[in-house]
Amino acid sequence: MTPTPTEPLRVFLVEGNPLIRIGLGAVLSDGAVRLVGEAADADACLERVGDADPDVMLLDLDGPRGSGLAAVRSLVRRFPEVGVVATGSARSEESELALAALSAGARGFLLKDSEPALILDAIRLVRGGGVVLSPGVGDVLPTLLAAAADVPGRCTLSGLTAREHDVLRLVAHGYDNRRIARELSLSDKTVRNYVSAVLSKLGAGSRGEAIVAARVAGLGGASRWGKPVRPAPR
Structure with a gap:
């Protein structure tokens, strides 16, 4: 809803x-x-x-x-x-x-x-x-993600195609597959395939992990607080 x-x-x-x-x-x-x-x-x-x-x-x-x-x-x-x-x-x-x-x-x-x-x-x-x-977690998140991704076979965002970048950017905005399909004029099935490819290339186990990786890399736009990923205030 x-x-x-x-x-x-x-x-x-x-x-x-x-x-x-x-x-x-x-x-x-x-x-x-x-x-x-x-x-x-x-x-x-x-x-x-x-x-x-x-x-x-x-x-x-x-x-x-x-x-x-x-x-x-x-x-x-x-x-x-x-x-x-x-x-x-x-x-x-x-x-x-x-x-x-x-x-x-x-x-x-x-x-x-x-x-x-x-x-x-x-x-x-x-x-x-x-x-x-x-x-505190937002401050150390890039280091945590880098350590988690320091595994042979995992790729950075540089391994994505231009279309995969587009898909990841919209994933980072929080859009579901149907909304991404509308935004990019693609079929739902094609978007599902792109999302699967992006997760595989990033070595991400979920959309949530991909969102954070994208936000750390600057995709998806800044939040109203001016940071891609907002650490809660102390």
């Missing part, structure tokens, strides 16, 4: 801690944002998200046995139009968690104790195709 200027953004919340879930639920009730569903774990989330039809999801990564990251992968595959923002509470591991979430297809990573204004700002930014990150 694409909200009109008068419709609130629809958000689904997945959080295992009931007290945190209540607190975040209160944040997600400011008039411009509407909480359309919530769940205590990833399994319940996957059962309900289709009916809830959210624009953005806040998804807890602190579940048992890596279930949060598995849920991100499933959600991105089944509901590519939904912007997933992973949340976590482990500050000492935030960079690694952020990279894992982005690799799984998330559009960002936030700490659960982020300021309410930041959470609402992040939801709006992700719905518009942006990427959000917890404090």
